């Protein structure tokens with residue numbers, strides 16, 4: 001299905017050396033990343049904890065101008081909107097399962113000047129995003145149970161991506177979890193254009209080559225879809 005969306009590769013820094021977060025982020029951008037995917041976990045929505053807006057505020061000046069996609073794996077995400085926008089975040093991606101007031105959270109994010117991402121966990125049907133699709137900038141399809149990097153890619157989530165791409169040709173669709181060179185072709189074929197990859201990139205001796213491989217696959221799939229239009 002053709003789309004006007006561009007291919008964007010956004011490495012997750014979750015599996016990187018977090019004691020060197022600033023230099024790790026700089027290195028990923030030097031290796032050809034298009035944006036950075038920063039995984040925020042609160043120990044409530046997911047059984048793990050990472051970092052919050054105070055860390056993001058310190059990180060911001062280390063990689064000026066780089067798009068920060070905040071993956072908010074937190075309960076009641078609306079409570080963190082102000083802190084994240086003050087810290088310099090660009091996109092606030094929260095989970096549809098995490099709040100009773102999705103519309104209110106979307107409104108708060110937009111009023112704070114950030115882009116809106118809305119995600120579904122593997123157990124949530126993609127139809128849960130449909131009521132909000134016209135209000136968001138990006139849809140996130142999780143291909144692992146959120147909370148940890150280095151998990152196995154769930155290929156049975158690809159019909160969710162196909163469902164979205166067939167109906168919303170110009171929507172940014174992000175896939176996150178276990179993505180790497182071994183499965184990028186099915187992710188790209190399904191229609192995703194924003195690719196999060198953590199372990200496959202930060203765990204590689206050649207992150208630039210991995211990012212290039214991911215980019216090549218998505219760009220080929222986008223080009224093929226445009227020709228089929």
Ligand SMILES: O=C(CO)[C@@H](O)[C@H](O)COP(=O)(O)O
Pocket residue numbers: 012014015037039071073144145146147148149150151176177178179196197198199200
């Ligand atoms: O949000 C998450 C995990 O909850 C992801 O962003 C992972 O951190 C991606 O890492 P890999 O699965 O690619 O190692």
Ligand SMILES: [Fe+2]
Pocket residue numbers: 012037038039071176196
């Ligand atoms: Fe993530």
